[in-house]
Amino acid sequence: MAFDEYQKREFKQVGKRVRRPDGVDKVTGRAMYGADATAPGMLWARILRSPHAHARIRSIDTSAAMALKGVRAVLTGADLPDQEDVFIRDVQNNCMAKDKVLYDGHAVAAVAAVDIATAKAALKLIKVDYEILPHVTDVDKAMAPGAPVVLDGRSLESVPAGMSANVTEHAEFGHGDLGAGFAKADMVLERSYKTPTAHQGYIEPHAALASVTSDGKAELWCCTQGQFYVRTLCAAIMGMEASQLRVTASEIGGGFGGKTTVFIEPVALALARKAGRPVKLVMNRDEVFRATGPTVHSSMDVKIGMTKDGRITAAEAKLRYSGGAFPSGTHSFGAQAAFAAYDLAAVRSYSWNVLTNRPKEAAYRAPGAPQAIYAVEATIDELCQHFGLDPLDVRLKNAARKGTKSSYGPTFPDIGLVATLEAAKAHPHYSAPLEPGQGRGISCGFWFNFGGNSCVSLNINTDGTVGVTEGNPDIGGSRASISLMAAEELGIDYDRVRTIVADTSSLGYNDVTDGSRVTFAVGLATIKAARDAVRVMCERAAKIWGIDADAVEWKDGAAVPAGPNAGKFPPMTLAEIAAVSFETGGPIAGHHEVNVDGAGVSFGVHIVDIEVDKETGATKVLRYTVFQDAGKAVHPSYVEGQMQGGAVQGIGWALNEEYIYGEDGRLQNPTFLDYRVPVASDLPMIDTVILEIPNPGHPYGVRGVGETGIVPPLAAITNAVCRSAGVRMHELPMSPPRVLKALSA
Amino acid sequence: MVKVLLWGSLRQAADGLTEVEVDAGTFKALLDRLAEAYPGLEPQIRRGVSLSLNGVIYREAWFTEIPPDAEVVLMPYMTGG
Amino acid sequence: MKSIPVSTTINGDPYEFLCAPDETLLDVLRNRLGLTGAKEGCGTGDCGACSVTLNGRLVCSCLVLGAEAGGAEITTIEGMADGDELHPLQRHFIDGAALQCGVCTPGILVAAKALLDKNPDPTDEELRYWLAGNLCRCTGYDKIIRAVQAAAAEMRGA
Numbered sequence A: 001m002a003f004d005e006y007q008k009r010e011f012k013q014v015g016k017r018v019r020r021p022d023g024v025d026k027v028t029g030r031a032m033y034g035a036d037a038t039a040p041g042m043l044w045a046r047i048l049r050s051p052h053a054h055a056r057i058r059s060i061d062t063s064a065a066m067a068l069k070g071v072r073a074v075l076t077g078a079d080l081p082d083q084e085d086v087f088i089r090d091v092q093n094n095c096m097a098k099d100k101v102l103y104d105g106h107a108v109a110a111v112a113a114v115d116i117a118t119a120k121a122a123l124k125l126i127k128v129d130y131e132i133l134p135h136v137t138d139v140d141k142a143m144a145p146g147a148p149v150v151l152d153g154r155s156l157e158s159v160p161a162g163m164s165a166n167v168t169e170h171a172e173f174g175h176g177d178l179g180a181g182f183a184k185a186d187m188v189l190e191r192s193y194k195t196p197t198a199h200q201g202y203i204e205p206h207a208a209l210a211s212v213t214s215d216g217k218a219e220l221w222c223c224t225q226g227q228f229y230v231r232t233l234c235a236a237i238m239g240m241e242a243s244q245l246r247v248t249a250s251e252i253g254g255g256f257g258g259k260t261t262v263f264i265e266p267v268a269l270a271l272a273r274k275a276g277r278p279v280k281l282v283m284n285r286d287e288v289f290r291a292t293g294p295t296v297h298s299s300m301d302v303k304i305g306m307t308k309d310g311r312i313t314a315a316e317a318k319l320r321y322s323g324g325a326f327p328s329g330t331h332s333f334g335a336q337a338a339f340a341a342y343d344l345a346a347v348r349s350y351s352w353n354v355l356t357n358r359p360k361e362a363a364y365r366a367p368g369a370p371q372a373i374y375a376v377e378a379t380i381d382e383l384c385q386h387f388g389l390d391p392l393d394v395r396l397k398n399a400a401r402k403g404t405k406s407s408y409g410p411t412f413p414d415i416g417l418v419a420t421l422e423a424a425k426a427h428p429h430y431s432a433p434l435e436p437g438q439g440r441g442i443s444c445g446f447w448f449n450f451g452g453n454s455c456v457s458l459n460i461n462t463d464g465t466v467g468v469t470e471g472n473p474d475i476g477g478s479r480a481s482i483s484l485m486a487a488e489e490l491g492i493d494y495d496r497v498r499t500i501v502a503d504t505s506s507l508g509y510n511d512v513t514d515g516s517r518v519t520f521a522v523g524l525a526t527i528k529a530a531r532d533a534v535r536v537m538c539e540r541a542a543k544i545w546g547i548d549a550d551a552v553e554w555k556d557g558a559a560v561p562a563g564p565n566a567g568k569f570p571p572m573t574l575a576e577i578a579a580v581s582f583e584t585g586g587p588i589a590g591h592h593e594v595n596v597d598g599a600g601v602s603f604g605v606h607i608v609d610i611e612v613d614k615e616t617g618a619t620k621v622l623r624y625t626v627f628q629d630a631g632k633a634v635h636p637s638y639v640e641g642q643m644q645g646g647a648v649q650g651i652g653w654a655l656n657e658e659y660i661y662g663e664d665g666r667l668q669n670p671t672f673l674d675y676r677v678p679v680a681s682d683l684p685m686i687d688t689v690i691l692e693i694p695n696p697g698h699p700y701g702v703r704g705v706g707e708t709g710i711v712p713p714l715a716a717i718t719n720a721v722c723r724s725a726g727v728r729m730h731e732l733p734m735s736p737p738r739v740l741k742a743l744s745a
Numbered sequence B: 001m002v003k004v005l006l007w008g009s010l011r012q013a014a015d016g017l018t019e020v021e022v023d024a025g026t027f028k029a030l031l032d033r034l035a036e037a038y039p040g041l042e043p044q045i046r047r048g049v050s051l052s053l054n055g056v057i058y059r060e061a062w063f064t065e066i067p068p069d070a071e072v073v074l075m076p077y078m079t080g081g
Numbered sequence C: 001m002k003s004i005p006v007s008t009t010i011n012g013d014p015y016e017f018l019c020a021p022d023e024t025l026l027d028v029l030r031n032r033l034g035l036t037g038a039k040e041g042c043g044t045g046d047c048g049a050c051s052v053t054l055n056g057r058l059v060c061s062c063l064v065l066g067a068e069a070g071g072a073e074i075t076t077i078e079g080m081a082d083g084d085e086l087h088p089l090q091r092h093f094i095d096g097a098a099l100q101c102g103v104c105t106p107g108i109l110v111a112a113k114a115l116l117d118k119n120p121d122p123t124d125e126e127l128r129y130w131l132a133g134n135l136c137r138c139t140g141y142d143k144i145i146r147a148v149q150a151a152a153a154e155m156r157g158a
């Protein structure tokens, strides 16, 4: 597909900070989230989960649970089909274990009963006979020869022979002569890093309401980032036809990548089918932590050579990622992203995915990138300190720009890194004086962004208003952005457009809300759908005027005769054309279905000031500024919101968030009390500077903005801690005990 | 002929090369030719790849035309959060 | 277990319900009375998504038993607007883009209102500590703090 080239234009709607269409519902408690729906005759379901990190299921006895009054269905892995497709099999086994449990919290059985209390009581009556197996939760230990094998026979052909069976994938990127590059350096620094598993931490637990009728028709309501993908997965697991399963996405209470797959949805459907009644299944927080997708856990080595004037001569990274108990490809994004910010003559990154007895990783904002870039940006900072160089100057000196051959292969088109670095350098934050004991850190960040499959249907109502139907759950205000783009293209006011998110029976396939794709790709489909409707409206005006359709053009929300020979007619507005649409040929609509490509990469730079309390080891964030290239900012408030939210998630990861496993392989902190996400009193305001370097692949120049923001905080705070406390930390999170330990070492 | 840059770990499947040449005018033809010439690449192509054409990343798009002298880079299939 | 009959007042309206002795007020509101504005983010008092006021005091309704509501005055997010008229906090949350996914919003609005009722002119720091029991994973709190302060200023007539 030849993508639509960016064209410079004056925007009338895009760029306005309008009110979102779901705002009133959300501030009054009316908005319907996953757990807010009910159905007549509904049953409540609960899931029994493994208390062991790794065990063979010898048998499951559900007879006592079945016999309990009020229990209408019990489900175990044996009730689900044997899947031929390996990927579907993994997804299904993650939702409900079949022969082995692979992590603490892995689902082994489920019950549907007339109320929650009965369902809970029934779980206690299920007897599972486990044969406990040795487990491994640490990525390095899992890679070592002789480690307990989580799943056998899953290594792809890319994995070099002789590695542990837990290593499932390997990738390598880069170019140039590393040896020659390192030889040119004045200093070559080698460092190793570790990052913990973090969780997306959305406040809304997973929830589903399913109904399956005896003629095989099914309805599923759930909180998801992609109802179409949920349909694909559930239909495969349930052996249903896509057309028979209608999935409706509820309002979604946060996802950040964690709601891009299924966990409980097939279980709710299978129970509903067994019980012959609607079934509601809602996770509690403990289940969310133990059994839904956290991030990879990583162990990394970085080696960078630099000249004393700050030129990087060669760079190498080795990334060992564990995506939990099932194979994961996230390592390869880490390897591609690691050095993306730099123009390097010699660069190499190697990555491996390693199975461990942890929950299967799910995407989390820029999956794989924060870990790798953390290790790289911290190492570069240490070199800057060694040579006494300004860390922003060093980034500028080595920055990738248009024409740079990126570390992952392609040559960059227009990118915004240099402009972002320059904006950071010129910003008052960077030159503001620091008090003694305070430290300032910076880091770059990067994400690819995607396009993907998108369908939009746009209806011109007879009263001159417009309805847009799209298929991507709105996670942070995207309905407003879509309406803005439709209004812009049609030349009408934002208030006359309303955008809704369709269920899977109402629109063609849409990829999940991921990869920061919605404003970019669905926006593009919306613009095209609007152009389609404009074409029809011009034809109608032409008919009314009795002239050729090509003699009519669309200007400022109205059809006008084009050129001197078209004749003299007063402009016909959208509302006027709509009002007579029944008389001129019927209802007017536009639509567009496309697999969008041409997403533009997004770079960011963060500056942070912190102070470490040397008594307690606690780090206080004092000032924070995010600089990011967003392409055209369609709704600047929500662009800022993405930058701020991403930064704060990164701050949490840097300072506090981690999965803590005991010797027994059980997760020790599956609560918000012990898995500590940032709270309001931990933080200062998060200042933002949006740079609008147009993406050449979008008619309005839109890039994606959702993901880059989580990347820089990990290293920026590490670098600031070093400058405040004088200790260089190589492991996250930099929690108070860990900082104290480093201080006393 | 189109020059295709492969990522490092595919080298073993492509006679040790990280840059290979195939005769193809579209992405689909390119992937087919690659799989024919280097059967070791086939499993990865089947699992999914992205392609970068002159710096722009495409995830599917069989019929994307490859202009002469274009820079084509094979990449793992991209997904996100 | 025998159910307990409870009479209470919610958002000024009288309500009567039966609940199990161990049933939380949050479950009663959501599952028995159809007031699903309060959300369950954790069920352990750590996220604040279930915030309501009980006799004027801000509480996590997941930590209160339904039976404790007997004879009490409860307010929930559903009672914050005056008919069609949004409360200034609600209006400023929309105008200031202080919500992204919005699932924390009911709890944060209830908590913020409880603060402003006692302290109409909080400092940012007071506000941040007051809201420290209300998790928001989307916004980084920046726009929430700004929206509450804007509403407070409007309510003070500033």
Ligand code: FES
Residues within 6 Å of the ligand: C039, C040, C041, C042, C043, C044, C045, C046, C047, C048, C049, C050, C051, C060, C061, C062, C063
């Ligand atoms: S649900 Fe009550 S505090 Fe989280």
Ligand code: FES
Residues within 6 Å of the ligand: A203, A253, A254, C098, C099, C100, C101, C102, C103, C104, C105, C135, C136, C137, C138, C139
């Ligand atoms: S807006 Fe999503 S948790 Fe606050």
